Amino acid sequence: MDDYILSCQDLTVSFKDSEPPVLRGLTLGVRENEFLVILGPGQCGKTVFLNCLAGLQLPTEGAVYYRHNKVVGPGRERGVVFQKYALFPWQTVLGNVAWGLKSQGVSKEKRRAIALKYIQLVGLSGFENAYPQTLSGGMKQRVGLARAYATGPKVLLMDEPFGALDxxxxxxxxxxxxxxxxxxxxxxxxxxxxxxxAVFLGDRVILMSARPGRIKIEREILIPHPRSYTDPTFLALRQEISAETDLAL
Amino acid sequence: MSKTDPTSEVVGPEILSQRMGRGSPSPSSIELSTSAQLAPPKDRGGSKSGLLYFFHQFLRREYLSIISLIVFLLAWEGVCYFKIIGPYQLVPPTTVLKVFILKLTQVNPDGAYLWAHALSSLGLALLGFLGAALIGVPLGLFMGWYTRLNLVVRPIFDLIRPIPPIAWIPLAILWLGIGVKAKAYIIFLASFVPCVINSFTGIRLTNPILARVARVHGASDFTVFLKIGLPSAIPMIFNGLRLSLNAAWTTLVAAELVAASQGLGFMIQMGRRLARPDIVIVGMLTIGVLGALLSWGLSKAESHFVSSRRLT
Known part of the structure; x- marks a missing residue:
């Protein structure tokens, strides 16, 4: 566990004793600056797993570690990008991105500077004062990304961030x-x-199975970026993973 | 435009006279809108033509309502003129207007000027309403957020809720006497309930994912309440305030039946005793107009907080 930034040991989560656990005995280590993709069919406990890593859900058994510290709640070193944007509708783009900084007690000018930097990085310059519902889905999730980045977390947890996009x-x-x-x-x-x-983005892909959620296979993806959907290696990997999945294709 | 053609026949004279006043030769509304773009009211030189322009736009938008109002008033006047309803039951609008103006400078027959009655009533309603809002809204919000508080308060609240405020009048008199306090208390009770219920529902509608976002950023439960729950509840809070204001204003007359010596409710009551339908109607209409004004004011305050940006 030493060189992992985030890891979990024998993670088990069950909501009802009568039902099989949502996650059973998950052990996983994430290296620093790795792009890890967790792939799985619906209802396989991916979101629950991510919530455990974020500290929003406490495991029934086992534990999550950030470096060597046990995770007992949300922390600033772990940022989250949520499904379906989850922007504050009463705040502008700037307000949304700066929100986390405000709760950390960063001064107003500094907040603004940091927020503007990330708004620019996600390509939303000029939309600082727009309200979320005037933005398209893609733009909303850009705001979500900027918001997660702005507080300077070491780990970014993304829960199907592009699932709602065309x-x-x-x-x-x-x-x-x-x-x-x-x-x-x-x-x-x-x-x-x-x-x-998963294959397009990840350095490593973890395939999960459903009920109970477990790691089925794990693949390092060594294709260099930018990857192409039609690259033969890409297709072979895709084929291999989809053969292992319970996903309806 | 063909859709509005049949109705434009009806309003033809009015609109035409307006157009002639502006000196615009073309009767087509397309022409009208372009001329409006070319010359906005500010730049039209004299303020008179600007005012005319505004009036014209107003007529164009509201002509159906205006016609409706005029027809109503004419029918009312007619009913009185042809004595379909006698002068001791109903007076025509022209008389109402006369009495209205007269009552501004005259205390007869009910003992106070109209504006004194109105101010007294307004103060009373606002006192009860503001008290209810100041206590009811936070209570509803806290009940919606903290389950335990809800469990404690809920049974008592549910028991008191269905009791009509008017049923409190005897107790209110016993406890607080026959002064302003008793009346304010009854109005307070009437407007308290919608404040609590709507704030409660509003904060319950908080999107749990937004609360999670805040928690990920390290926000404490109270911060989440304040920064996520409260803004989420704002539309429902205003909904509650509007209902409360209505309740306060409608309970007012009943409350003023309690040994009052001033107020619009008292004025109406005096009108009945003296068999003066004109006084009764002036009182009723004043209540109507003031109530509408209050609602309008609240809508203005709401739109300050809740602009279109909140529609998600």
């Missing part, structure tokens, strides 16, 4: 995310149910 926007956002990640390296744990997305 295919084209999704593809564009995947590229944008990689560009952002190259500019500002962070450890990313990215949850998705989309095999192409």
């Amino acid at each position: 295919a084209q926007t999704r593809y564009a956002m995947e590229n944008e995310l990689l560009i952002l990640w190259e500019k500002e390296k962070r450890t990313v744990i990215f949850v998705t149910n989309n095999i192409e997305e």
Whole structure:
């Protein structure tokens, strides 16, 4: 566990004693600045797993460690990008991005400077004072990304961030995310149910099975970026993973 | 435009006279809107033409309502003129207007000027309403956020809630006498309930994911309440305030039946005793107009807080 930034040991989560656990005996280590993708069908406990890593859900058994410290709640070193944007509708783009900084007690000018920097990085310059519902889905999730980045976490947890986007926007956002990640390296744990997305983005892909949620297979993806959907190695990997999945294709 | 053609026949004279006043030769509304773009009211030189322009736009938007009002008033006047309803039951609008103006400078027959009655009533309603808002809104919010508080307060609240405020009048008199306090208390009770219920529901509607976002950023439970719960509840809070204001204003007359010597409710009561339908109607209409003004004021305050940006 020594060189892992975030790890979990024998993680088990069950909500009802009568039902099989949602997650059973998950052990996983994430290296610093790794782009790890957790792939799995719906209802396999991916979100629960991510919530455990974020500290929003406490495990029934086992534990999550950030470096050597046991995770007992949310922490600033772990930022989250939520499914379906989860922006504050009463705040502007700037207000949303600066929100976490405000709760950390950063001064107003500094907050603004940091927020503007990340708004610019995700390509939303000029929309600082727009309210979320005037933005498109892709733009909303850019705000979500900027908000997660702004507080300067070491680990970014992303829960199907592009799941609500249409295919084209999704593809564009995947590229944008990689560009952002190259500019500002962070450890990313990215949850998705989309095999192409997993192989396109990840340094490593963890495939989960459902009921109970367990790690089924694990693959390092060594194809250099930018990856192409039609690259033979890409297709072979996609084929291999999809053969192992319970996903309906 | 063909859709409005049949109705434009009806309002033809009015609109035409307006157009002639502006000196615009074309009757087509397309022409009108372009001329409006070219020359906005500010730049039209004299303020008179600006005012005319504004009036014209107002007529264009509201002509159906204006016609409706005029027809109503004419029908009312007619009913009185042809003695369908006798002068001791109903007076025509022209008389109402006369009495209204007269009552501004005259204390007869009910003992006070109209504006004194209105101010007294307004003060009373606002006192009860503001008290209810100041206590009810925070109570509802806290009940919605903290389950335990809800469990403690809920049974008592549910027991008191269905009791009509008017049923409190005897107790209110026994406890607080026949002065302002008893009346304010009854109005307070009437407007308290919607404040609590709507604030409660509002904060319950807080999107749990937004609360999670805040928690990820290290916010404490109270911070989440304040920064996420409260803004989420704002639309429902205003909904509650509007209902409360209505309740306060409608309970007012009943409250003023309690040994009052001033107030619009008292004025109406005096009108009945003296068989003066004109006084009764002036009192009723004043209540109506003031109530509408208060609601309008609240809507203005709401739109300050809740602009279109909140529609998500």
